[in-house]
Amino acid sequence: MSSNLPNFLTGLKIMGFGMVGIFVVLSLIFVAIKVLIKLFPAEPKK
């Protein structure tokens, strides 16, 4: 198990990079959606 420690630590780095990265990208998409909704509001239902 100790010989796998460097790989495990790399895995932890990937976890940090990956989870932060997903939240960053999806937060940007969240902001983009809000901007799109503001710029192009839905037509009111008749």
Added chain:
Amino acid sequence: MEFLLLGITSITIKQLTMWAIGGLLIYLAIAKDFEPALLLPMGFGAILVNIPMSGAITQVMNGTPMEGILDFLFKGGISTEMFPLLLFIGIGAMIDFGPLLSNPFMLLFGAAAQFGIFFTICVAALLGFSIKDAASIGIIGAADGPTSIFVANYFKSSLIAPITVAAYSYMSLVPVIQPAAIKLVTTKKERMIRMPYKPEGISKKTKILFPIVVTVIAGLIAPTSVALIGFLMFGNLIRECGVLERLSMTAQNELVNIITLLLGITIAASMKADQFITVRTGIVIALGLVAFIFDTIGGVLFAKFLNLFLKKKINPMVGAAGISAFPMSARVIQKMAQKEDNQNFILMQAVGANVAGQIASVIAGGLLLAYFA
């Protein structure tokens, strides 16, 4: 006359075992309705490639390699990433992002429910897999067949066959896996939380621009993901533009059907007995379950964390719907909510999270590729 018996006398125990595994996949597909579109071709393909000296795969005759059709399809469709990417066009054309656009807060649960991917990478690395193999195993947690195949093939993983079997099998087992995992980390009171649904109106222009914007944002941050996210969003753009109805229908039906038909049987080219029947295959299939469980737990715990700060509480089960198994996961969550309180309707919130998970899982795959690029 001896040549007539050569096939029979060449059968090995491992090949017979692969026939049994192929038969099991066919049984699960037909009798239990477990993702039959993939498991049946994979099961039959497993039998095809494990017949001694099978002409379906490359054999060496008198020193000359004779290429088999399944190896040819694998080289052309899987190694080039063509099959999963074309499938993504069809999947994108099938997705309605409306419930997500109406309630974009659900994007966060799509993100949180990818936790299982990275947790499994760590576990696989600790168990002795190379970091690229660990990443290929972890992506089972994307709960998305094309993404799993794309990433595993990108890393040239020899584990692509068990990864694909695990991904599609567990996707069909979501109604069994998720309720058990959710009950582990939630109380009855939490599962009974009601959530009012006040969707924002969405214009057609927003629906048209959304796939373009997503592609650009994801592509700028992780350029290696452009093929994956781009093809998914291309399919969605064909659907939403309103002027390509025929192409949209073709993408959703004929394209998806043809590629699915070829994909399953082609993946079987890597299900040769010597490669498949190993301890590593068993560990991969077990780790796939870990990925799905921790995806669910990650989404639920994130929702519970947000509830510490929110006045209007979120039903934590909605976090579990952030897994990419669409639309099954959303339906499972709604069923669980109604079991606790038959007047509790959280389906639309769950659908929003589920659709967010589709985007998040593809981005997770893209980020893995970007890390190693």
